[in-house]
Amino acid sequence: MKKHSKNTNIGIRHFRAAVTLAGEQSFARAADALGVVPSALTETIKQLEADCGLLLFNREARPVTPTEAGAEFLVTAQRVLSDFEMALHDLRRVGGIERGAVKVAAAPSVVLFHLAPALATFRAAHPAVEITVYDDVAERIGSLVLDRVADFGIAERWHQTDQLDYEPFHIDPFVFVCHRGHRLAGRARIGLDEIDADEVIALNENTGTGKLIAAAPGIPPAFLKGRLRAHGTIAQLTMISQGMGVALIPKLAASVIQSPEICQVALADLALERTLCIVTRARMGLSPAAERLLQCLRPLGSLGSG
Structure with a gap:
């Protein structure tokens, strides 16, 4: 033996x-x-x-x-x-944050309005640190953090697990989005009853934003069915820019495609918003570089301190 x-x-x-x-x-x-x-x-x-x-x-x-x-x-x-x-x-x-790498996962809207400015500040102070950015939906962002592909992420709360911590970072209200030539464009605010359900580009309910809309009280059921559907807000915005329909989209996400063809209108009778969170692995510390990047990022959110 x-x-x-x-x-x-x-x-x-x-x-x-x-x-x-x-x-x-x-x-x-x-x-x-x-x-x-x-x-x-x-x-x-x-x-x-x-x-x-x-x-x-x-x-x-x-x-x-x-x-x-x-x-x-x-x-x-x-x-x-x-x-x-x-x-x-x-x-x-x-040995310090002058070496190493940081990997971050975030939605495209967060990359544009929050992460990019934070990265500019961080890289000015620490140019030798390698940064990788993954842009994805909330479900995948949580998985990337869980699987240790990303050090941290920024997304809506998706995974109901004690393996992830969610720190509220930014409140993003929903707005009505339409083509600039639409009959409701240019208004200060509108009511849901003024929106033609046949024009709504519905969002897949398997996305974080789609789930929020489906669960919101007061949303007409016809808004969820839509003859025209999309899996993400980028597709919605692209179709809206071509005058193909309208949608309810978080304000931050609706601003990703900065086109003069797209208009946003406040909603008078829908207090719907999404809460973007900083997503980290529970009971696990971040590297010094990741912590410093978060220090640059937190003040940029609506819930941050600047």
């Missing part, structure tokens, strides 16, 4: 080799991805198998596939790799 010593030469490179081979399903492709020759990769996998006393890959299969024991090991190996890379990434940033 093989005795396993606490002293082992197995390290993170063996785990990375196994995970890469499982993903590429070929020794040649995996070796190329790792920047080594196939014989070196083969030797690395053999070392790992010898240490654990198990065959982890079926080399006779085409493509190369994990054995049952290998598949079980790979689940743990992937988690170990993820934790290792996160720890190493954080360690490299401990």
